[in-house]
Amino acid sequence: MTIKEVCEKYDITQDTLRYYERVGMIPAVTRTAGGIRDYQESDLGWVQLAICMRSAGLPVEAMIEYVKLYQEGDSTIPARLQLLTDQREILLDKRKKIDETLNRLNYKIARYEIAAQTGTLTWTGDGDHDGCSGK
Amino acid sequence: MTIKEVCEKYDITQDTLRYYERVGMIPAVTRTAGGIRDYQESDLGWVQLAICMRSAGLPVEAMIEYVKLYQEGDSTIPARLQLLTDQREILLDKRKKIDETLNRLNYKIARYEIAAQTGTLTWTGDGDHDGCSGK
DNA sequence: ACTTGACCTGGAGCATACTCCATGGTCTAT
DNA sequence: ATAGACCATGGAGTATGCTCCAGGTCAAGT
Numbered sequence: 001m002t003i004k005e006v007c008e009k010y011d012i013t014q015d016t017l018r019y020y021e022r023v024g025m026i027p028a029v030t031r032t033a034g035g036i037r038d039y040q041e042s043d044l045g046w047v048q049l050a051i052c053m054r055s056a057g058l059p060v061e062a063m064i065e066y067v068k069l070y071q072e073g074d075s076t077i078p079a080r081l082q083l084l085t086d087q088r089e090i091l092l093d094k095r096k097k098i099d100e101t102l103n104r105l106n107y108k109i110a111r112y113e114i115a116a117q118t119g120t121l122t123w124t125g126d127g128d129h130d131g132c133s134g135k
Numbered sequence: 136m137t138i139k140e141v142c143e144k145y146d147i148t149q150d151t152l153r154y155y156e157r158v159g160m161i162p163a164v165t166r167t168a169g170g171i172r173d174y175q176e177s178d179l180g181w182v183q184l185a186i187c188m189r190s191a192g193l194p195v196e197a198m199i200e201y202v203k204l205y206q207e208g209d210s211t212i213p214a215r216l217q218l219l220t221d222q223r224e225i226l227l228d229k230r231k232k233i234d235e236t237l238n239r240l241n242y243k244i245a246r247y248e249i250a251a252q253t254g255t256l257t258w259t260g261d262g263d264h265d266g267c268s269g270k
Numbered sequence: 271a272c273t274t275g276a277c278c279t280g281g282a283g284c285a286t287a288c289t290c291c292a293t294g295g296t297c298t299a300t
Numbered sequence: 301a302t303a304g305a306c307c308a309t310g311g312a313g314t315a316t317g318c319t320c321c322a323g324g325t326c327a328a329g330t
Contacts, residue, residue: 004276014277015319022279023317034326036277049239056236057192057229060317074255081247088240091233094192098230101191104184105223112216120209138307150289153308158287169296171307195287 001039010051017047025050025063027071057094058087136174145186152182160185160198162206192229193222 003014020026026046029037039047046067053063066083069076115121138149155161161181164172174182181202188198201218204211250256 002276013319016317018278019318032326034277036326052236052239054317055232057233058236074250077247077250077254077256081244081251084240084244084247088237088244091237091240095230095233095237097190098192098226098233101187101193102223102226102230104187105219105226109216109219109223112212112219115209115212116216119212121212148289149307151287154288157309167296169307171296189287 001044003037003039006039006044006047010047012051020047020050020060023060023064024067025060027067053087056091058090062087136179138172138174141174141179141182145182147186155182155185155195158195158199159202160195162202188222191226193225197222 001009003017006012007014007017021029026043026049029043030040032038050063054060062083066080069080069083111121136144138152141147142149142152156164161178161184164178165175167173185198189195197218201215204215204218246256
């Protein structure tokens with residue numbers, strides 16, 4: 001599979017894909033004799049993983065480390081497990097923050113929907129400036 | 136309340152707080168006669184909101200726009216409602232991506248926990264290179 | 271063999287969001 | 301009224317994660 005096809009498949013740019021490989025976020029991709037990338041299934045697996053991790057906002061650095069450990073063989077399994085659980089923690093935190101912000105947004109949106117009718121914002125009067133207090 | 140106290144209260148640096156004000160992510164903070172920031176409750180409300188939105192990863196740009204609209208008065212209520220719902224959409228998407236990545240991480244972690252015992256990774260044999268396929 | 275389009279590399283450039291000075295003013299206690 | 305702590309501003313610098321060339325190579329069709 002050419003880089004162009006992979007990019008279309010995953011909706012990502014060629015530059016990004018080459019960048020991922022260059023920094024070591026994915027292992028070196030299979031090449032033709034002429035030096036042109038020819039993605040195999042296993043290469044695609046890494047591409048998918050990289051895209052998935054990045055889409056959740058995990059640092060490029062973490063993936064680089066993971067790939068590095070992977071290439072060092074089975075002795076790094078405990079280290080990889082540690083890395084994965086660390087990243088999971090980070091994502092759980094992140095999701096918590098998002099949920100908090102969603103609560104706040106929902107509260108504000110509810111007030112704004114009323115305000116859009118009346119033309120003026122109603123106040124809770126609890127010092128909640130513009131509905132910003134969250135809670 | 137001085138900038139120092141606010142920073143300690145919200146665990147943020149003075150530079151960041153001044154930056155937020157400078158770019159317009161929060162409205163101009165109350166000052167003493169000498170020009171020193173003296174945060175009032177209403178100022179704190181905005182600080183809280185800014186920190187909350189940023190902690191969820193919403194762009195600084197969006198907050199700047201929101202504050203700008205807020206300062207233009209009630210006529211911008213519909214625009215503000217729109218902005219808030221747009222940002223909510225973004226957060227919902229983001230949470231979805233995180234959940235997908237968490238699923239994938241959980242799957243990998245489960246396999247690694249077994250691998251940490253046996254010393255080798257077990258394979259699903261479905262072309263799921265290193266458990267990367269997600270699904 | 272030649273054209274043409276896709277691909278290659280290395281390196282510079284860019285957007286976002288801070289972060290870090292240097293220089294100078296404010297304030298409080300002695 | 302002077303030290304010492306804290307604060308202000310403007311601007312430069314940094315980290316992250318791409319993104320965009322320039323100049324050259326590779327490969328498929330004619």
